[in-house]
Each structure stands twice: as structure tokens, then as C-alpha cells.
Amino acid sequence: MTYSFLDLVKKIDVVPYYFDEGEHAKFKESVYTFISHDGTFRLGYILPMVSKEFKNHPDVVQVDDTKREIRILPTLDTLELRNEKLNALAKSWRDNGIFLHLKGWRNELYTIYDTEKKPYMRLERSFCPLLGVVLYGCQINGYVQSPETGELKLWVPRRSATKPTYPGMLDNTVAGGVGYPQGCLETVIKECYEEAGLQSSYVKDNVSFVGVISYFYQFEKGSFDTERGFVQPEVEYIYDLRIDPSIIPHPVDNEAEDFRLMTVDEVVKHMKNGEFKHNCAGVLTDFFMRHGLITPENEKDCIEIQNRLHRRLPFPTR
């Protein structure tokens, strides 16, 4: 099967839009809404299998099966209290082997934000997909530009065959989650060294923030009774990094197998074959759009692609 750019984007922007009324209603009936302690805003969407487990923890949340809502207890009215109670609960689920996903425990905290864009709580990374809360990452497009022709090539690594997620698939030059307490640029610099051996002084001088993409992912579309159905609204900070032809990226940690410098045509071929990790195809599509390689003249779905890659999520963000 050959995927179009829109097909690829739909693989990461999966949750139905409210104006697809039938589809959206079906989605909403299949999940519980995760609500702040004061009842004023949504935090995420939760599967019934997680909601069922939450019922054993009335000291942390109230579960309302009629409204299909899971609300953090009103008494958990500080960031510290929420961090303590929710992470302790996650640990107990992990220790009791209740959710497979928690076997990938990271010991990294991700920040969840309130409607004022202020930190609302900080949760263990592997716990977040169970709650359907917004996650943040950085993605770096490492490219080489011909000084003569202006032609762009991209440095593409293959993920290690032993990675727990998407083993052996093609990946973006560098990527990483934005955990607490790192900032975006700090994460970029750290990951560029760890994943591609790029020196921080070089990265600082040459990397450029170029925007944000966001989409509403579900691991497996329309699946609500296994962990494959976890929903994951995601925001990725996008950076372009011009790489000097004399620099050859190389893996420092074991995250990537090797790097290859590919022409745009090669990258597109691998994308359309479905060889890239899902969200990389989104990042690359955005890169091609910004660099005039996808245009209204050669791509009929320009508008829908752009819209889906910048979806406003129904939850507060940073």
C-alpha cells in the first residue's frame, strides 16, 4: 500500500473532530473525561478499563459512570498533593502489574497544564497515556543544503531493533520528550548530542525553532477495550538544523542504528511505504510544506494536512 501525505497525517490525527457528528459522539461514548479537582476543565480522555481501576481509589478520584467523568478529588487542591497521590497510584498499578504500559516506567516527569498555561501536576511519563493527557516533545529536522543548487537532503536514522516502541523503523534526525524540568531548547541540545553526537555549541548556533505541530493520536483507531486504545494528544516543538556537509551524525546512545543522508525523493518514498514511525511522517510533511516541496499545485490536500497538523486540542496546553 502507498500512503498519501494526508493518509500519513490521519494516522497521527486519529480522534474524530466534533463536526463529524456520528463519529465524534461514538468516540465520546467510548471514553471517560478526566476532570480537574475544581471541575472547571478537562485534562484528558480515559478508557473504561482504566476507569474501572480508578474506582478502587476513592481517595484520589471520583468516578461518575452516568456522566462518564473521572474527577480528581476537590481536596487535592495543590500541585504537590496531586503529584503525590496520582504518582503513588501509578506506582501501585505498576507494582501490581495492572497495566502493561506501566512496565515501560521511565522515572521521568511530564507536566500537565491548567487553563492559565501554568503547571497543574507532574506525572510519570509512562502513566500519561492511561490518562489521555497532552504530551510534549521536540523534533529536529537535520538537513544539508547544497550551496550550488539549494537542494535539500535529510539525515535519517533507523531506530534500534531493540527499542520497545517502533523497533527498526525510520525516524526523525533527533527527537525527544520534553520532561520536567527541561525547557525545549535544552532538550533539543541534549538529544542532539545523545542521539546524533552533535556538539552543543554547533547546535546552539545553527538550530532554529520553526513552529509547533499538534494532533490527537490514538494508538489504534476505534479500539477502546485494550491498551492499544489509549488516546494521546500530542504537541511537538519543531526545529530545523542545518548540518554542515563535513559533519556526520552518529548514535551516542543506543537509540539509533545508523544515519543515512537521503534526498527528499528517497524520504518521500520511504514515508509513502509506511517505513517511518507515525509521528515522524507528520514532522516531515510539515518540513516539506514549509520548504515549498509540497504545494497547492502538487498536493490536493494541502489545507486539510496543515489543519490536522496544528489541531487545537480540547485540553489546556502550555
Next chain:
Amino acid sequence: MTYSFLDLVKKIDVVPYYFDEGEHAKFKESVYTFISHDGTFRLGYILPMVSKEFKNHPDVVQVDDTKREIRILPTLDTLELRNEKLNALAKSWRDNGIFLHLKGWRNELYTIYDTEKKPYMRLERSFCPLLGVVLYGCQINGYVQSPETGELKLWVPRRSATKPTYPGMLDNTVAGGVGYPQGCLETVIKECYEEAGLQSSYVKDNVSFVGVISYFYQFEKGSFDTERGFVQPEVEYIYDLRIDPSIIPHPVDNEAEDFRLMTVDEVVKHMKNGEFKHNCAGVLTDFFMRHGLITPENEKDCIEIQNRLHRRLPFPTR
């Protein structure tokens, strides 16, 4: 008053999002939904004052006050029939002086699309805001880059004091609506000559498509009983055009008064003072984001800005 980038974006992305439940419900109760002849999709949102006039034309539409829907007659089942009937109706309203907005009759046709992204009808430009259908335009950022420092400057025209809309305000280097039968690039080339005297061969070689922005505009937020309340979902195709320092843009038609080459700081100052036409501030914000001038480190609202500038509209688009 000084506007933030988010304030400026909110001036063009005005219609409430569905998850702002109270606001969205209020909006929906204040308008009629314009529906395709076969009842399968929405085309736009219409004010009650327009709906009232539509009731005099049962040969064109059915108005349902209970559902608050205006549906094109099922018998108008071809593009040609819809063009004929709806444009004739617009002409009669214009000739009878029913809506002020139709005094700006353009004799330009804009295409409205169906859910397959195929042309559904073509309507007189000045009629479109009465129907709240999606409109398309092109926006060109004409910039000069210092070969030594990489510093960007932008060519900024001031709109003629005699223009019917936004007289005397600052504008994007070049902009224009995408009317039928012109394509995007064709419109860009035509407008670059007419508005800025730029030669088509130069534009062809140097202009680059860099993406699409879209937003849900209402001339005056929350106003539903005057023509200021017309809603206008808009899509703008964005192009960057590097302008050689030896080229000085100059108005050929009477659309612009003069051009000035401004530093980014100057442009930002004028934006924050509210001196730019509304949607230009959106186009410039997108330019600054793509060029690394707005970053997560210096702008707390990056995500919301990007999302609102790429809103997926609740109607079919091209």
C-alpha cells in the same frame, strides 16, 4: 493598548471553539446553518437578517426556523443551477439595496467546495460573507535578508486612504483573493505585479509556498443583528518572496500608498499598536514563527497561536 501576538490572532480567529461550550452554544443559537441541496454537509453560517430575506425566495432555499437551517433546494442538483439561482438572488438583493455589503459588488466569482474537495458552486465575491462560506486568498511576505548577518527585513505597504476596507492601515507586501478561474501561484504572480510592480519572471524564480493559515473570522465578535456580524471562515495560502536589495517595490494599481522596508522590530511595534489590517498580523505572526523569531523561550502562547492560525473549519475546503 498594546496587543500580544495571541491578542492579534484572536482578532481573526473569533468564532468560539466547540469545547468552549457556553460560548459555542450561544454562537450556534445566533446563526442559521447553510446546508447543501442534498442535506449532507454544511456550507456556512448565516445571520438571522439574511435568513429573513431568504424566506422570500422559496425557489432557491428552504428556511427552517426550528432547526435554524437554510437548505439549498434539492432540485438545484448541479453546479450550474446553483450558480445561476444564487447569483441571480444576490443581484436582486443588490439592485434592491437590501444589504450594504453588496454595494461592493466585484464581478469576481469565488468557488465553494464540497466534501470531496470538488467545486460545488461559484458565487459573487461580495455575496460570500452573507452566507458565511469559506473564502481563499494568497499572502506574500516580501523580505530582504542581509547576506552578512542573516537579518530579515520586510517590505510593508500602507493601504490607500481611499480603499473601502481598512483604509490607511499597514498591509502585507502583497495579497489577493483567489478567484475563479485563477490558481494560487497565478494569483500570486498577478498580484505581485499589480500591487508591487514585481516582474513575473522574478517572482516565479524566487517565490516559495510555505504553508496555509486558516481561521474563523467574524467582522465584529458577538454581533448578530448588523452586517458587522457576518462570519467569514478564511484560508490564506502563504508565500515567502526573497526580494533582492536592488529591487524597490512600488504600487502599480492604486491599492497601496507606498512601501517601506522595515526591520522586524519596527514591524512588531506597528503590529502591537494595532496598525496592521487584521489578517496581516496573522500572516506576519506565522512568518515570525517559521523564521525562529517567535520561540517557546520568548512567547508563552506559541501553541495556542499556531493552533488558531491553522484552524480546521467546520465546512469542506479545497
